[in-house]
Amino acid sequence: MRGYDVAVIGGGIVGLALADAWLARHPGTRVAVFDKEPDLAAHASGRNSGVLHAGFYYAPDSLKAQLTRRGNQMLREFCTERGVDVRETGKVVVATAPEQLPRLDDLYARGQANGVPLEMVDEAALHELEPLARTHKRALWSPTTAVADPVAVVEALAQRVRERGGEVHLGTPVLDAGPGRLRTPYQQFAVGHIINAAGLYADRVAHWFGVGEEYRMLPFKGLYWYSSWPPGRLQRHVYPVPDPRNPFLGVHLTVTVGGRTKVGPTAIPSLWREDYGGVRGFDAREVWDVARSYPGFVRSPHHDVPGLVRTELPKYSRRYLVGQAAALVPSVRAEDFREKGRIGVRAQLLHVPTGRLEMDFVVRPGEGSTHVLNAVSPAWTSSLAMAEWICDNVVSA
Numbered sequence: 411m412r413g414y415d416v417a418v419i420g421g422g423i424v425g426l427a428l429a430d431a432w433l434a435r436h437p438g439t440r441v442a443v444f445d446k447e448p449d450l451a452a453h454a455s456g457r458n459s460g461v462l463h464a465g466f467y468y469a470p471d472s473l474k475a476q477l478t479r480r481g482n483q484m485l486r487e488f489c490t491e492r493g494v495d496v497r498e499t500g501k502v503v504v505a506t507a508p509e510q511l512p513r514l515d516d517l518y519a520r521g522q523a524n525g526v527p528l529e530m531v532d533e534a535a536l537h538e539l540e541p542l543a544r545t546h547k548r549a550l551w552s553p554t555t556a557v558a559d560p561v562a563v564v565e566a567l568a569q570r571v572r573e574r575g576g577e578v579h580l581g582t583p584v585l586d587a588g589p590g591r592l593r594t595p596y597q598q599f600a601v602g603h604i605i606n607a608a609g610l611y612a613d614r615v616a617h618w619f620g621v622g623e624e625y626r627m628l629p630f631k632g633l634y635w636y637s638s639w640p641p642g643r644l645q646r647h648v649y650p651v652p653d654p655r656n657p658f659l660g661v662h663l664t665v666t667v668g669g670r671t672k673v674g675p676t677a678i679p680s681l682w683r684e685d686y687g688g689v690r691g692f693d694a695r696e697v698w699d700v701a702r703s704y705p706g707f708v709r710s711p712h713h714d715v716p717g718l719v720r721t722e723l724p725k726y727s728r729r730y731l732v733g734q735a736a737a738l739v740p741s742v743r744a745e746d747f748r749e750k751g752r753i754g755v756r757a758q759l760l761h762v763p764t765g766r767l768e769m770d771f772v773v774r775p776g777e778g779s780t781h782v783l784n785a786v787s788p789a790w791t792s793s794l795a796m797a798e799w800i801c802d803n804v805v806s807a
């Protein structure tokens with residue numbers, strides 16, 4: 411039987427970042443990443459907005475706060491090293507009503523506490539930064555928010571893992587694993603330490619090890635629409651003030667690395683994990699599993715679930731979704747946003763006993779294993795810092 415010192419289940423950005431960080435610390439060790447898909451970046455890591463978040467949304471004592479600012483910096487350095495383009499868009503957060511201003515102030519205070527460069531600007535300064543955006547009295551300006559092509563980043567990271575001596579096995583699902591062993595359709599392996607970075611399936615993999623039994627994954631679907639505007643017309647990402655009862659950031663406009671404008675993503679509850687449209691990935695057992703989790707979530711005192719459903723479901727309509735973005739950028743018209751983007755599904759962890767969606771990254775140790783259970787946004791931005799933190803603080807191979 412072949413063996414590895416470390417095997418990573420899941421070759422998204424988090425799994426690759428972990429293999430990369432491990433190899434940087436332990437050169438010459440045998441490390442393999444297994445991904446079930448034939449191509450890299452097939453799931454969230456290649457289906458996101460590519461926004462390098464700055465790190466000002468998160469409670470100062472959270473892992474997100476700790477790892478996002480550093481992750482932003484590390485990802486920039488990585489992109490520079492590997493020749494991956496980063497567009498310095500910055501980002502503005504705008505208020506659409508007076509009652510949002512106290513929340514805008516809270517965001518500013520969080521940014522200060524998290525050591526993130528941020529500026530509160532008035533309407534005139536906003537106009538200078540992004541002439542298309544509108545706000546009520548004040549807006550937040552985040553100069554360190556940027557954008558890159560998420561697929562290009564993942565491919566470059568896989569390349570660095572290989573250069574450091576790691577193996578990346580695509581088209582290789584892990585069917586079963588436990589302490590010290592892992593099985594694919596082709597082979598069994600003896601493994602010193604297993605890292606679970608399986609994204610939408612991280613809960614299932616963790617349960618093989620008896621870890622995180624109290625958790626289930628709830629998938630939320632993110633739709634995007636691209637505009638026909640000439641590249642560069644919108645210069646900055648434009649976000650609303652988030653609703654604190656809603657775990658997601660609300661409909662926003664982002665600029666791609668090539669300068670195109672897109673609206674999205676939504677956070678529409680989904681009935682199976684890889685629900686990218688059509689029946690691909692449909693699995694009746696999975697639908698049952700997800701459906702079983704919803705009643706606890708719907709009754710949850712922690713979130714306004716009926717409100718979330720009421721505001722998210724209509725976003726299946728392009729006109730409705732684009733109409734929401736027009737509150738931030740009035741020149742947005744539904745007829746200019748007709749090109750569908752690649753759908754992404756958020757792997758959001760539900761704490762079943764309380765019906766609470768976990769808002770922070772969740773990482774759990776297990777016997778001979780480490781489990782990244784809640785690599786929600788902005789884990790793409792935070793991945794390199796998260797991997798550094800996990801290798802230094804959690805993994806003991």
Ligand SMILES: Cc1cc2nc3c(=O)[nH]c(=O)nc-3n(C[C@H](O)[C@H](O)[C@H](O)COP(=O)(O)OP(=O)(O)OC[C@H]3O[C@@H](n4cnc5c(N)ncnc54)[C@H](O)[C@@H]3O)c2cc1C
Nearest residue numbers: 420422423424446453455458459461584609632754789791
């Ligand atoms: C719509 C959307 C927009 C987002 N926007 C942003 C953003 O702008 N900025 C940001 O920082 N973050 C963003 N995020 C979050 C970010 O994309 C994720 O946090 C990040 O990609 C998680 O990476 P991952 O490696 O954990 O997951 P994934 O990319 O899903 O990787 C998990 C991998 O595990 C593999 N796998 C699963 N089970 C097995 C198995 N049994 N055997 C082998 N392989 C397996 C899958 O094939 C997959 O490739 C967004 C997410 C979504 C969905």
